[in-house]
Amino acid sequence: MKKYDFRSDTVTKPTQAMREAMYVAEVGDDVYGDDPTVIELEKLSADLLGKESALFIPSGTFGNQLALLTHTKRGDEVILGDACHIMMHEVGAAAVIAGVQLRTISTVNGHMDPSLVKAMIREDDLHYPDTGLICLENAHSSGAVIQLEEMAEVYEIAKKHGIPVHLDGARIFNASVALGVPVKQIAAHADSIMFCLSKGLCAPIGSMLTGSQTFINRARKNRKLMGGGLRQTGIIAAAGLVALREMTDRLGEDHENAKYLAKELAGIEGITVFEDRLDINMVFCEIKNIENHEMFIKSLLDNGILINGPELGEYRFVTNYWTPRESIDLLVQSIKAII
Numbered sequence: 001m002k003k004y005d006f007r008s009d010t011v012t013k014p015t016q017a018m019r020e021a022m023y024v025a026e027v028g029d030d031v032y033g034d035d036p037t038v039i040e041l042e043k044l045s046a047d048l049l050g051k052e053s054a055l056f057i058p059s060g061t062f063g064n065q066l067a068l069l070t071h072t073k074r075g076d077e078v079i080l081g082d083a084c085h086i087m088m089h090e091v092g093a094a095a096v097i098a099g100v101q102l103r104t105i106s107t108v109n110g111h112m113d114p115s116l117v118k119a120m121i122r123e124d125d126l127h128y129p130d131t132g133l134i135c136l137e138n139a140h141s142s143g144a145v146i147q148l149e150e151m152a153e154v155y156e157i158a159k160k161h162g163i164p165v166h167l168d169g170a171r172i173f174n175a176s177v178a179l180g181v182p183v184k185q186i187a188a189h190a191d192s193i194m195f196c197l198s199k200g201l202c203a204p205i206g207s208m209l210t211g212s213q214t215f216i217n218r219a220r221k222n223r224k225l226m227g228g229g230l231r232q233t234g235i236i237a238a239a240g241l242v243a244l245r246e247m248t249d250r251l252g253e254d255h256e257n258a259k260y261l262a263k264e265l266a267g268i269e270g271i272t273v274f275e276d277r278l279d280i281n282m283v284f285c286e287i288k289n290i291e292n293h294e295m296f297i298k299s300l301l302d303n304g305i306l307i308n309g310p311e312l313g314e315y316r317f318v319t320n321y322w323t324p325r326e327s328i329d330l331l332v333q334s335i336k337a338i339i
């Protein structure tokens, strides 16, 4: 039976074009700076994001933590949203690797009140830690996109205080499609940006960190320190190039499929869809009338559909390249039949 996987966009497998590009990729030792495919990917990434330089990194978490380590010194304070990935899903790495203290501000669907950010910046005082960094996330993993005005306001406050801004842009290409602006315009409101080639763009492995030349030079050395200096990386960078050249423009299809799924689910009794964060390829909903969640998930699997169990009472369905419109219909029909 054909299987459709709605658990995440991290489950996406490489496309045929990626597998072919990987097969023929020219490679070299990237720690020596000898891998032409990596060099090409780093150049393209920097150009797309409108930054001076870029660095290939093994994962998004690696890139965020590398940015924290490179921007800050031990004991610094980092201001970020309370539901962001760096705070929630990176194993407390900020305390272990950069040795920084995280200061969260409460957010709604990832939205940060710029005046709260401003209030959290430390004054010069013997007792206080230094505010070393402010982190933003767009698109936010709650499924919402942050408006450019909001980012611009935070960035301006940060500049005024001489504090760098890092953007967790794991899904910046989804944000770009949802906002209808080039990624460059989103990236303009941060000093460093991490984005993923995996996830919706379907590359099997890899993320990029972009920023100024000085920042990336320092990050390159810290990447080595963290054990992320890879050798014939061109094999995976080749898939990354296909991701950036062929897979970004189609993300709108995933967003449309998510909206279609949301509309269909909302028509089923007992399902509440959270329509206020339906900006990208994710649908969050509450499903009443399910007595046994494990049985529900098992029954969907019997129909060829993989989903995750609810987190804090919410189900999340993620659309991607490998979940075409027919699979959305299958998902909806199966849920109807089960409940």
Ligand SMILES: *Cc1c(COP(=O)(O)O)cnc(C)c1O
Pocket: 058, 059, 060, 061, 062, 064, 085, 086, 137, 139, 140, 141, 168, 170, 171, 196, 207
């Ligand atoms: C997935 C994700 C990451 C981390 O990426 P990994 O490659 O899984 O480590 C970081 N931030 C956000 C917002 C994400 O969704």
